[in-house]
């Protein structure tokens with residue numbers, strides 16, 4: 001039997017003060033009133049560890065990496081450890097038939113109660129594109145979701161199709177929500193998502209059930225504002241100070257990365273406030289424009305380094321063709337006008353006042 | 361799962377922009393070439409002055425109002441100046457717009473801060489409403505107002521309002537508002553060659569032509 005959270009904290013030297021601080025952060029992150037904090041802490045400490053089945057489909061394991069990153073034991077991964085992770089083919093020791101047997105057992109024992117976490121998209125072009133133990137991703141998802149209490153689609157691939165879904169989408173990759181229609185689905189997009197967002201969602205599920213979701217199925221508390229709203233480079237955007245290159249003076253002075261293709265203005269995430277690696281930094285702070293990875297189809301957003309205001313298509317060819325077409329049409333129009341003038345001149349009849357007075 | 365706002369933004373930045381660009385560029389080329397191709401009969405009389413210098417000068421001097429006219433129609437003149445200058449500042453001196461022009465033709469220049477841009481936009485919008493009021497309050501000008509005039513007024517207003525809303529996130533989803541801003545500009549581009557908006561190009565030709573005629577005759581213009 002796995003130890004509960006308090007024991008885990010003790011063995012990892014995490015003080016109760018730190019844990020409570022973490023709960024306070026989580027409470028505010030989840031946009032809950034501060035009075036809820038003790039309830040969050042209590043729920044996390046005493047929650048009966050739910051069975052979690054984690055399915056990985058067309059993915060890069062970055063999401064697993066993100067949540068389990070091993071540089072130091074964090075409360076996030078302790079919380080992650082506090083659930084009963086009954087199946088995760090990257091992390092579990094069992095393999096082959098034993099692994100599949102563990103999944104089937106968990107599905108049977110906790111039918112209707114387990115949490116299904118999915119990372120990676122599901123290919124529907126040909127079931128053979130991605131299989132686990134000879135079972136296609138689609139079949140495994142359908143089978144496992146049938147007895148789940150809820151599904152958490154972790155990462156942009158599971159939430160929206162992500163990179164496999166990028167044009168031309170050779171495998172016919174789709175999101176979890178395209179296949180599962182009868183279960184609550186919480187999308188936690190990001191490539192990968194921020195660990196605390198994943199544990200925040202998990203904690204919310206343990207304490208208060210499915211959190212409030214936005215139109216794209218994301219927990220509204222974590223995806224309510226754009227990165228641009230909270231970006232520390234925002235004052236430079238407002239002052240009109242933009243880095244023009246990755247190593248120019250502006251870039252070194254920390255100016256806004258809009259002209260280098262930043263998608264912060266249209267990307268909703270808490271990267272700018274929660275940050276990564278224990279609150280150390282986030283991509284924009286590291287000098288790279290936001291790619292917009294929490295949004296559907298971010299891979300096809302017209303180019304990572306093309307500013308949002310620059311058209312995404314092949315506009316130069318269109319412009320040149322337009323000049324040529326317009327000029328030809330203009331010459332045609334001019335010639336027509338000349339012809340009309342010549343015709344009018346040829347048909348011109350001389351009349352005098354007497355002619356005009358003739359009865360018609 | 362798709363984000364319809366994102367799809368709209370990508371449509372606005374992709375196919376819709378290409379369509380608008382084609383109509384805008386081809387339309388301007390068509391109208392300019394057509395005007396030039398019409399030509400003029402050669403003037404066989406000896407020139408009494410310098411038509412080219414006078415033509416070039418007139419392009420600029422016609423931007424200055426004749427004596428007494430500002431006092432005669434203050435809203436029209438002052439409002440007109442404010443609108444045109446505000447529009448110019450907002451379009452040509454906002455960083456993301458310069459990035460757009462740079463992406464399009466590879467030319468860029470320094471930009472202004474958001475406070476100045478937004479002040480220019482606010483003044484421009486106020487000026488547009490003042491101009492509309494002045495036009496509608498005058499029975500003669502109201503009678504002369506066509507659908508084309510109202511359309512052009514609206515198409516000039518929309519990009520400024522949608523741009524202001526998108527940048528300030530006044531309401532609506534930021535992706536949707538950006539898409540609407542771009543689409544409003546595309547509408548302006550499509551209407552441009554076929555409405556009075558075309559004056560932004562033809563004013564140079566018309567002023568030069570008028571100035572050159574007078575210059576040739578040795579007259580002031």
Ligand code: SF4
Nearest residue numbers: 228231256257262264
């Ligand atoms: S770097 Fe990106 S997110 Fe930050 S202010 Fe500039 S455009 Fe906005």
